[in-house]
Amino acid sequence: MLIQKEWRILDEAVGTATLAARVFALRQLSEDSARQQFLNPQLDALYDPFLLPDMAAACQAIQQAILANQLIIVHGDYDVDGLTATALLVRFLRRNGIACEPLIPDRLVDGYGLSENSVARAKALGAQTLITVDCGVTSVDVVADLEQAGVAVVITDHHECGPVLPAARAVVNPKRTDSQYPTTSLCGVGITFKLIQALEQILHLDALDLAEYALVALGTVADVVPLLDENRILVREGLKALNRRLHLGLSALAAQCTSSDKPIDATTIGYSLAPRLNAAGRLGAALPALELLLTDDPARAAQLAGQLQELNSQRQALEAAILSEAIDEIEQSFDFGTTNLIILAREGWHTGVVGIVCSRLVDLYQRPVIVLGGDNGHFKGSARTCGTFDILEAIRAGAAFTRTFGGH
Numbered sequence: 001m002l003i004q005k006e007w008r009i010l011d012e013a014v015g016t017a018t019l020a021a022r023v024f025a026l027r028q029l030s031e032d033s034a035r036q037q038f039l040n041p042q043l044d045a046l047y048d049p050f051l052l053p054d055m056a057a058a059c060q061a062i063q064q065a066i067l068a069n070q071l072i073i074v075h076g077d078y079d080v081d082g083l084t085a086t087a088l089l090v091r092f093l094r095r096n097g098i099a100c101e102p103l104i105p106d107r108l109v110d111g112y113g114l115s116e117n118s119v120a121r122a123k124a125l126g127a128q129t130l131i132t133v134d135c136g137v138t139s140v141d142v143v144a145d146l147e148q149a150g151v152a153v154v155i156t157d158h159h160e161c162g163p164v165l166p167a168a169r170a171v172v173n174p175k176r177t178d179s180q181y182p183t184t185s186l187c188g189v190g191i192t193f194k195l196i197q198a199l200e201q202i203l204h205l206d207a208l209d210l211a212e213y214a215l216v217a218l219g220t221v222a223d224v225v226p227l228l229d230e231n232r233i234l235v236r237e238g239l240k241a242l243n244r245r246l247h248l249g250l251s252a253l254a255a256q257c258t259s260s261d262k263p264i265d266a267t268t269i270g271y272s273l274a275p276r277l278n279a280a281g282r283l284g285a286a287l288p289a290l291e292l293l294l295t296d297d298p299a300r301a302a303q304l305a306g307q308l309q310e311l312n313s314q315r316q317a318l319e320a321a322i323l324s325e326a327i328d329e330i331e332q333s334f335d336f337g338t339t340n341l342i343i344l345a346r347e348g349w350h351t352g353v354v355g356i357v358c359s360r361l362v363d364l365y366q367r368p369v370i371v372l373g374g375d376n377g378h379f380k381g382s383a384r385t386c387g388t389f390d391i392l393e394a395i396r397a398g399a400a401f402t403r404t405f406g407g408h
Contacts, residue, residue: 024038027228037232038228038232041232041233041236042233043233043237045233046197046230046233047181047182047183047230049194049195049197049198049201050198051180051181051182052172052173052174052179052181052191052194053171053172053173053174053176053178053179053180053181054170054171054172055170055172055194055195055198056198057169057170058154058156058169058170058172058195058198059195059198059199059202059203060169060170061129061152061154061169061170062129062131062154062199063202063203064129064152065128065129065152066098066203068128069099070099070128070129071099071100071101071125071126071127071128071129072093072098072099072100072101072127072128072129072130072131073100073101073102073103073122073125073127073129073130073131074086074089074090074093074100074101074102074103074130074131074133075103075104075105075114075118075122075130075131075132075133075135075136076102076103076104076132076133076134076135076188076290077104077105077112077113077133077134077135077188077281078104078105078106078107078280078281078282078286079134079222079223079278079281080218080219080222080223080274080277080278081134081187081188081189081219081220081222081223082104082133082134082135082188082219083104083219083277083281083286083289083290083293084189084215084216084218084219084222084293085133085134085156085188085189085191085192085219086102086104086133086134086290087102087215087290087293087294088133088189088192088193088196088208088212088215088216088219089131089133089192089195089196090102090294091212091215091294092196092199092205092208092212095206096203096205096206101125102290102294103118103121103122103125103130104281104286104287104290105117105118106284106285106286107281107282107284107286107351107352108284108351108352109284111380111404112135112404112406113132113135113136113138113139113406114132114135114136114139114142114143115142116142116145118142119142119145119146119149122146122151123149123151127146127151128150128151128152129151129152129153129154130146130151130152130153130154131153131154131155131156131195132153132154132155132156132157133156133157133188133189133191133192134156134157134158134159134187134188134189134191134192135157135159135188136153136155136156136157136166136168136171137155137157137159137160137161137162137165137166137171137173137175138159138161138162138166138406139155139166140162140164140165140166140167142166143155143166143167143168144166144167147167147168152169153166153168153169154168154169154170154172155168155170155171155172155173156172156173156188156191156192156195157171157172157173157188157191158173158174158175158184158186158187158188158190158191159173159175159406159407160175160392160406160407161173161175161176161177162406172191172194172195173191174186174191182229183229183230185225185226185228185229185230185231186225186230186231187219187220187223187225187231188219188223189215189216189218189219189220189223190216190219190220190225190230190231190234193208193216193234196208209246210237210240210241210244210246211241211246211247211248212241212247213234213237213238213240213241214238214241214242214246214247214250215238215247215250215293216234216235216237216238217234217235217236217237217238217239217241217242217269218238218242218250218269218273218274218277220234220235220238221235221266221269221270221274222269222270222274222277222278224270227266235266239264239265239266242254242264242269243263243264247293248295248296248297248298248301249292249293249294249295249301249304249305250273250292250293251301252292252298252301252302252304252305253273253276253277253292253305253308254268254272254273255302255305256276256305256306256308256309257272257273257276257309258272258273275312275315276305276308276309276311276312277289277292277293277308278315279308279311279312279314279315280308280311281352282315282350282352282353282355282356283311283314283315283350283352284352285311288304288307288308288311289304289308291304292304292305292308315352315353315356318350318353319353319356319357319360322349322350322353322354322357322371323357323360323361325346325349326344326357326361326371327361327364329344329346330342330344330361330365339367341367341368341369341370341391341394342361342365342367342368342369342370343369343370343371343372344369344370344371344372345371345372345373345374345379345381346372346373346374347373347374347375348373348374348375349371349372349373349374349381350373351372351373351375351380351381354371354372354373354381354382355371355381355382355384357371358370358371358381358382358383358384359384361384362384362385362386366386367386368383368384368385368386368389368391368394369383369384370382370383370391371383383395383407392405392406392407
């Protein structure tokens with residue numbers, strides 16, 4: 001009851017003490033119970049994973065694959081959310097004696113998500129069941145190809161759904177129009193965590209250990225989802241693991257870029273750990289980052305952490321060069337008297353870095369930005385918005401002029 005008494009003091013006080021009350025109000029935390037959950041998030045407040053659409057069907061398909069001793073392919077993505085989601089599920093399955101292999105696309109060769117290259121690589125690995133994490137919800141044609149080839153597909157994703165869902169065995173996504181799940185803010189690794197929760201209940205498998213909550217926290221913070229509700233609970237548990245140095249690979253990475261006498265918090269993840277993991281995928285080689293998240297070898301972890309540190313330095317140099325060129329072009333040619341989006345496209349700009357440049361430009365100019373890099377007349381890139389402008393809907397309105405797009 002002491003906490004509730006302190007809230008009343010905060011609500012009634014003046015000066016600096018009102019800041020906490022205003023924070024509660026901005027987060028729509030008007031009830032004492034909601035405020036208590038915000039300040040003291042607990043694992044027992046997590047929602048039933050079977051409230052997510054198709055979760056029971058996903059578990060059934062995976063159970064069938066396990067009983068038939070099939071090889072399960074875990075197809076993720078090359079950003080931190082996708083990498084942590086992939087590592088989380090692979091570690092869980094392998095610890096329970098289930099045969100599985102990770103598959104991460106190459107940003108520069110394969111592009112985002114499930115692709116024709118993904119299909120070819122999955123088939124070459126002998127896939128019989130494929131689980132996507134952090135991707136797949138708009139991959140209608142690719143999923144149809146896999147299913148026709150006899151590969152059972154289970155999709156777990158958090159990106160916006162298209163008008164038609166893929167004909168997979170299950171499509172687990174809280175953003176489905178028929179979803180009754182209490183929140184839509186989980187990221188890819190958060191949805192993967194919920195899948196593992198459900199599998200634990202159905203198959204009575206060994207639960208995640210505390211070290212693996214570090215992966216959930218890392219992906220959640222890196223994907224910049226609200227640190228409220230379930231996300232807040234999961235990040236709190238993950239920060240415990242990070243500060244106790246329970247995850248071997250992440251401890252090696254932290255040793256490269258953080259001070260040992262300072263606690264790891266969400267800021268440390270967002271500005272130190274995540275950029276170094278992202279750097280590998282941005283430059284087209286995400287496998288060292290994935291291996292770091294999976295390894296149990298201290299010497300190999302140290303070697304991989306050093307490699308990611310070097311890749312991050314390369315990424316920073318590329319980013320600085322492109323950002324300088326982008327600012328020069330905007331200052332010389334953009335009409336700030338309009339309400340137009342800023343759209344930049346140039347041959348030679350590294351497509352793995354333009355997303356960061358996009359974010360920097362939004363911060364600088366406070367308007368939506370699209371930045372594209374080109375190669376032989378073909379352009380791809382990233383979009384970022386600000387305020388209430390729905391940039392995904394804007395791109396959807398011009399879909400006839402794109403080859404593929406998606407996001408959240």
